[in-house]
Amino acid sequence: MALYTVAFILAFLHLANLTPLFLPEEEYHFKQWMLQYNKVYVLEEYYHRLDIFTGHKRRIDYHNAGKHTFSMGLNQFSDMSFAEFRKTFLLTEPQNCSATKGSHISSHGPYPGSVDWREKGNYVSPVKYQGHCGSCWTFSTTGCLESVTAIATGKLPLLSEQQLVDCAQDFNNHGCMGGLPSQAFDYVRYNNGLITEDDYPYTGHDGSCNFKPELAAAFVKDVVNITSYDEKGMVDAVARLNPVSFGYEVTDDFLHYKDDIS
Numbered sequence: 001m002a003l004y005t006v007a008f009i010l011a012f013l014h015l016a017n018l019t020p021l022f023l024p025e026e027e028y029h030f031k032q033w034m035l036q037y038n039k040v041y042v043l044e045e046y047y048h049r050l051d052i053f054t055g056h057k058r059r060i061d062y063h064n065a066g067k068h069t070f071s072m073g074l075n076q077f078s079d080m081s082f083a084e085f086r087k088t089f090l091l092t093e094p095q096n097c098s099a100t101k102g103s104h105i106s107s108h109g110p111y112p113g114s115v116d117w118r119e120k121g122n123y124v125s126p127v128k129y130q131g132h133c134g135s136c137w138t139f140s141t142t143g144c145l146e147s148v149t150a151i152a153t154g155k156l157p158l159l160s161e162q163q164l165v166d167c168a169q170d171f172n173n174h175g176c177m178g179g180l181p182s183q184a185f186d187y188v189r190y191n192n193g194l195i196t197e198d199d200y201p202y203t204g205h206d207g208s209c210n211f212k213p214e215l216a217a218a219f220v221k222d223v224v225n226i227t228s229y230d231e232k233g234m235v236d237a238v239a240r241l242n243p244v245s246f247g248y249e250v251t252d253d254f255l256h257y258k259d260d261i262s
Contacts, residue, residue: 026054037076049079060256073258082252088132090250103224106236115239123150124243125158131204133176137247138164141184144245145194149218151242157217160200167191167209175206181245182225189220 030053033039041049060072077085117123125146128139138161150156165175168187173179188194193216200210226233226244237244 022050022054026050026057029057030054033074033078039079052081053079056256070260071258072253072256075256075258077255080255082255085255086250090134106230106233107240109232109236111232111235112239115235117147117238117243121150122156123147125156128161128202130161133165133204133206134178135161135165135176135204137173137179137181137184138162140245140247141181141188142194142197144181144243145185145188145218145220147243158197159218160195160197160202162197162202162207163195163200163209163211164188165205166207167211176204181247182223185220185223185245188218189223192216192219194218 027050030050033053034041039049056078057074060074063072080088125143128143130136130139141164142159142161146157146159149159164173164179164184164187168179168184168191169175171183171187171190173183173187191211192213195211195215196217199212199215199217224237226237226246234244234246
């Protein structure tokens with residue numbers, strides 16, 4: 001009898017680990033999310049991902065029910081732990097930011113409560129997706145330079161992140177293993193230009209440099225850094241000059257960031 005009892009307890013514990021307790025509506029939301037993002041799992045993986053998803057959703061709902069300056073929401077990463085997300089998307093070479101001391105001269109206010117360059121004209125390019133390549137630094141660089149070019153010329157180009165991935169290593173950048181926008185701007189400045197996305201498409205992988213000077217569509221005359229943690233300086237630059245590029249550390253809260261600014 002004792003052996004059967006032990007066997008039953010072990011079987012029950014295994015089943016409990018395999019099928020954790022969830023509210024029916026939580027599993028329903030998970031299945032709806034699976035359909036939205038075309039996710040398919042084997043049985044054991046299903047309950048493991050459901051467990052992670054449910055934890056994320058409860059945290060999101062709790063956050064959004066409180067008073068915060070930003071909102072959170074489900075996305076295509078909601079079945080991943082932050083450790084998995086970091087290993088997949090945030091593996092980069094360690095770097096010391098070259099922009100800790102700035103040359104930006106602030107106007108010292110008054111500062112506006114908000115600035116939205118999208119309301120001023122066609123000055124902000126659409127959101128892009130970097131995939132599994134650690135190239136966020138390139139997208140930050142092109143996004144800023146696209147806006148600066150549009151403000152100066154009235155035409156909004158889409159510039160090549162892949163050129164930066166492939167060609168900017170001499171400026172202490174590492175392709176899909178990371179880099180810094182300030183160093184990428186230096187590359188564009190001394191390289192005499194950046195090609196468009198159409199002429200140098202994004203692959204999301206490290207490749208050989210294929211820059212063609214005659215196709216350069218955007219240029220950098222000067223690079224101005226804002227001192228690290230100088231939020232007022234950043235507000236001043238955005239309000240008075242143009243959209244800027246900035247770097248920050250991705251934490252687990254940002255995994256489900258949705259909108260507004262913290």
